[in-house]
Amino acid sequence: QVQLVESGGGLVQAGGSLRLSCAASGRTFSSRAMGWFRQAPGKEREFVAGISRSGGNTYYADSVKGRFTISRDNAKNTVSLQMNSLKPEDAAVYYCAARHDYSVVVLTGAAWEYWGQGTQVTVSS
Numbered sequence: 001q002v003q004l005v006e007s008g009g010g011l012v013q014a015g016g017s018l019r020l021s022c023a024a025s026g027r028t029f030s031s032r033a034m035g036w037f038r039q040a041p042g043k044e045r046e047f048v049a050g051i052s053r054s055g056g057n058t059y060y061a062d063s064v065k066g067r068f069t070i071s072r073d074n075a076k077n078t079v080s081l082q083m084n085s086l087k088p089e090d091a092a093v094y095y096c097a098a099r100h101d102y103s104v105v106v107l108t109g110a111a112w113e114y115w116g117q118g119t120q121v122t123v124s125s
Contacts, residue, residue, distance in 0.1 A: 001025075001026065002024055002025060002026045002028075002029075002032070002098050002113075002114040003024070003025040003026070003114075004022050004023070004024050004025075004096045004097070004098060004114055004115065004116035005022065005023045005024075005096075005116055005117070006020060006021070006022050006094065006095070006096045006116040006117065006118060006119040007020070007021050007022075007023075007119060008020040008021050008119060009094060009119030009120045009121045010120075010121070010122070011122045011123075011124065012086055012121075012122070012123055012124070013123070013124050014086060014087055014088055014123055014124065014125050015085060015086065016086055016123075017082070017083060017084045017085075017086065018083045018086065018121060019080060019081070019082050019083070020036070020080065020081040020083065020094055020096075020119060020121075021078055021079075021080050021081075022034070022036075022078060022079045022080070022081075022096030022116055023077060023078050024077045024078070024079070024096075024098060025077070026077075028101050029074060029077040029098075030053060030054075030074040031053055031101045031102055031103075032053060032098045032099050032100065032101060032103055033050060033051065033052055033053060033098070033099040033103040033104050033105045033106075034050065034051050034070075034072055034079040034096070034097070034098055034099075035047065035048070035049060035050035035051070035070075035096075035097045035098075035099075035105060035112060036048040036049045036050075036070060036079075036081045036094055036095065036096060036097070037094070037095045037097055037109055037112075038090075038092035038093065038094045038095065038121075039092055039093050039095070039118075040089075040091060040092040040093075043092075045095070045109050046061065046109075047061055047107045047108075047109065048060070048061055048064055048068065048081070048094070049061070049064065049068055049069075049070040049081060050070065050105030050106075050107075051070045051071070051072050051079065051105065052104065052105060053102075053103075054074075055071065055072045055074070057105070058070050059105050059107075063089075064083075064090075067083065067084050067085045067086075068081060068082065068083050068084070069081070069082040069084075070082075079096060081094070083121070086121075086123045087123060088123045088124070088125045089123075090121065090123050091121055091122050091123045092121060093118040093119065093120050093121070094118065094119050094120075094121055095115050095116055095117075095118045096115070096116040097109070097112040097114065097115050097116070098112065098113060098114040099111065099112050099113055099114075100113050
């Protein structure tokens with residue numbers, strides 16, 4: 001069982017930055033692909049960024065490429081999302097997600113096994 005707890009959401013002006021963090025429980029963190037998803041009101045949940053087990057490979061939605069950076073610290077069981085140049089359309093509830101052991105990053109939310117409770121990101125224009 002894996003528990004994920006996000007932090008770092010809040011209100012920021014357009015053009016500003018936020019850093020989201022996700023703390024994971026369990027001893028198999030380093031064997032799991034990790035990712036961030038988001039869901040805005042009235043919209044479907046969408047993939048934002050993913051990172052491989054070692055951290056050597058990262059994946060981004062086209063809408064956030066060049067602005068967001070995902071990273072992980074396997075020694076601390078944490079994954080982070082640095083969000084720069086935020087836009088009003090980035091406003092959403094952001095969720096940390098983990099896949100099963102020995103997994104790879106996939107874009108489909110249904111393939112992710114564990115989810116955090118979400119953290120709200122609000123971007124004012």
